[in-house]
Amino acid sequence: MKxxxxxxxxxxxxxxxxxxxxxxxxxxxxxxxxxxxTGVTFVFTTSDKGFSWVELRSPEGEITRxxxxxxxxxxxxxxxxxxxxxxLRPATAYDYRLCSMRALRDEAGYWWTTYRRAFRQNFKxxxxxxxxxxxxxxxxxxxxxxxxxxxxxxxxxxxxxxVATVLNLVLFHMLFSYMWPQIVLLDQPLRLTLKNSLNCMIxxxxxxxxxxxxxxxxxxxxxxCMPLGLLxxxxxxxxxxxxxxxxIVYGDLNRVFHIEESIQKLHDAQLEKELxxxxxxxxxxx
Numbered sequence: 001m002k003x004x005x006x007x008x009x010x011x012x013x014x015x016x017x018x019x020x021x022x023x024x025x026x027x028x029x030x031x032x033x034x035x036x037x038t039g040v041t042f043v044f045t046t047s048d049k050g051f052s053w054v055e056l057r058s059p060e061g062e063i064t065r066x067x068x069x070x071x072x073x074x075x076x077x078x079x080x081x082x083x084x085x086x087x088l089r090p091a092t093a094y095d096y097r098l099c100s101m102r103a104l105r106d107e108a109g110y111w112w113t114t115y116r117r118a119f120r121q122n123f124k125x126x127x128x129x130x131x132x133x134x135x136x137x138x139x140x141x142x143x144x145x146x147x148x149x150x151x152x153x154x155x156x157x158x159x160x161x162x163v164a165t166v167l168n169l170v171l172f173h174m175l176f177s178y179m180w181p182q183i184v185l186l187d188q189p190l191r192l193t194l195k196n197s198l199n200c201m202i203x204x205x206x207x208x209x210x211x212x213x214x215x216x217x218x219x220x221x222x223x224x225c226m227p228l229g230l231l232x233x234x235x236x237x238x239x240x241x242x243x244x245x246x247x248i249v250y251g252d253l254n255r256v257f258h259i260e261e262s263i264q265k266l267h268d269a270q271l272e273k274e275l276x277x278x279x280x281x282x283x284x285x286x
Contacts, residue, residue: 024048024102027079039086042066044098051076052100054083059093077103101271118184125183128190136172143168170212174201177211177245181253196256204252211245 029044042054051074053067066085068075075081081100088094143165150157178197182188188196201208218241222229254260 024050024100026098026100030096030098034084036086037090038088039084040088042081042083042085042096042098044081046079046081046100046102048102049077049079050100050102052081052083052098054085055097055099056085056088057095057097058089065099101274122184125187129179129183129193133176140165140169140172169216170209173212173215174208177201177208177215177249178253180242181246181250182257185253185259186257200249200252200256204249207248207252211248214244214248215241 025047027045027047029042031043032040033043034041044052046052053065055063055065057063064087066083068081068083147157147162147165175194175197178200179193182193182196186193218236222232225232250259
């Protein structure tokens with residue numbers, strides 16, 4: 001019985017090691033189906049989950065990429081691929097090539113590698129904005145504490161002081177809502193970041209106000225629930241309200257700076273470079 005267990009364990013470890021060492025590639029296909037004078041469907045499978053597409057080369061040498069699209073989004077992170085194209089010219093010979101890149105979503109340590117790289121890239125750029133934010137928030141906490149402490153002892157600081165405190169909270173958090181995404185996504189000096197944040201805050205006032213209210217309500221809840229607020233800070237930290245605010249203002253920033261378009265160009269350039277390195281400038285297969 002002991003020998004059987006040892007043999008089973010050795011077989012399992014051998015299977016795992018072989019599976020881990022297996023190279024990424026196409027496991028079945030391609031199968032060309034549903035042929036028409038102007039279209040064809042490519043069906044194939046990959047050995048692991050990844051992002052796949054088909055490249056077609058016309059007789060003139062023009063290369064086009066075709067993807068599997070579902071609900072307006074490119075289908076990715078799968079092994080079974082079905083890619084349809086209906087833009088072919090009748091009675092024309094095309095060369096085609098299957099392309100795929102392995103997904104690293106489930107790779108051990110991959111998220112940590114990405115986090116460290118992003119941290120190194122943004123650490124220096126975040127020092128001055130972080131100091132500014134801490135100074136502003138410290139002043140805001142002092143003003144709020146001062147107003148409520150005076151009110152608790154029976155002295156009203158007056159309407160102008162209350163208005164100034166509320167405006168200070170709202171305006172600065174409206175500004176910061178547009179500042180943090182720019183620090184991560186754009187390489188520019190702090191002066192330009194503040195200028196862009198101010199312009200976006202004015203141009204997209206409703207979104208800026210909504211983001212500021214989310215931040216104020218969240219931290220107000222944390223302070224009011226003390227000492228339970230400490231648990232909320234440990235669970236949510238700074239990322240929770242920052243994520244919600246970024247979701248609110250990201251569309252505005254993308255409209256102004258064309259962020260998605262720039263990321264797509266960088267991504268396509270990186271894919272093209274890696275494909276050329278892997279295939280050694282091979283021409284598409286017929």
